Each structure stands twice: as C-alpha cells, then as structure tokens.
Amino acid sequence: MKKHVHSKKYENFIKGLLLSPSVNLGCGSFKIADVNIDVEGTVSPDIIWDLNKFPYPFREKVYKSVLLHHSLEHLENPYKVLSECVRILQDDGRIIIVVPSPQNPRYRMENHKQFFTRNSLKNLVSKYFSNVP
Structure with missing residues (x-):
C-alpha cells in the first residue's frame, strides 16, 4: 500500500476512536491498532495477509474496533470486506x-x-451496520 503522510495530531485523533482490541486492515505504514494486517511484508505488519482472500484469519466477534484507513479503495470486493468486518x-x-x-x-x-x-460509502456501509453517521 502507498504510504500516506499524517500529522501526529491526526494519528492521535484516529487512535482516540479505536477501542481495544482493535485491528487495522490494510495498515501500510499506519500501524496504530493492536493488530495490524497488510499484504506488504515490507511495512512489517503483525500479520501478512491479502485482504482479497476470505475468510480473514480471525475468529468471530474478536475485535471492538476495525479500522480500514485508506485501504477499502484498494480492495476488489468491498461487500465481502464489510461482511468479514461484521x-x-x-x-x-x-x-x-x-x-x-x-x-x-x-x-x-x-x-x-x-x-x-x-x-456511496454511507450506502455501502449501511447495508452492514446501523448508526452510520
């Protein structure tokens, strides 16, 4: 994944939204969750995994927070991705x-x-989650 440059203030804002345990799907260099997963081993994620392969290597109902930060747009099937998030x-x-x-x-x-x-993002996410702002 492409490296996105973020300020410390922005990083802290996103961290403040996360509840533990958390997972960052497609972390790139933005490794701020308890578990960070990416297809690129060069960014040293906790788990190397292609997020276009299902199911993801996690048990059901394991995380309090799932973060998709500049990663959903890189994936082939956002419907399957959100289904896995559920x-x-x-x-x-x-x-x-x-x-x-x-x-x-x-x-x-x-x-x-x-x-x-x-x-379009709100419509997509609303198919899987309620309380979408």
Missing part, C-alpha cells in the same frame, strides 16, 4: 473507515479499485 467485530464494536475523496486528483491512483463519495 464477522470479526464484536456486537457493540465500531468500524472506522477512511477513504480518499474522488474529487482530489492526487488520490486517483491506478491501484485504486473503488472510488467512494460520501453518499
């Missing part, structure tokens, strides 16, 4: 999803398989 997330847990704006040409990368607007 499987591994505790019933009272939270999912945090950050995706780039499709209006920003800087983020129109060829390795992005999906582009989400605020509404």
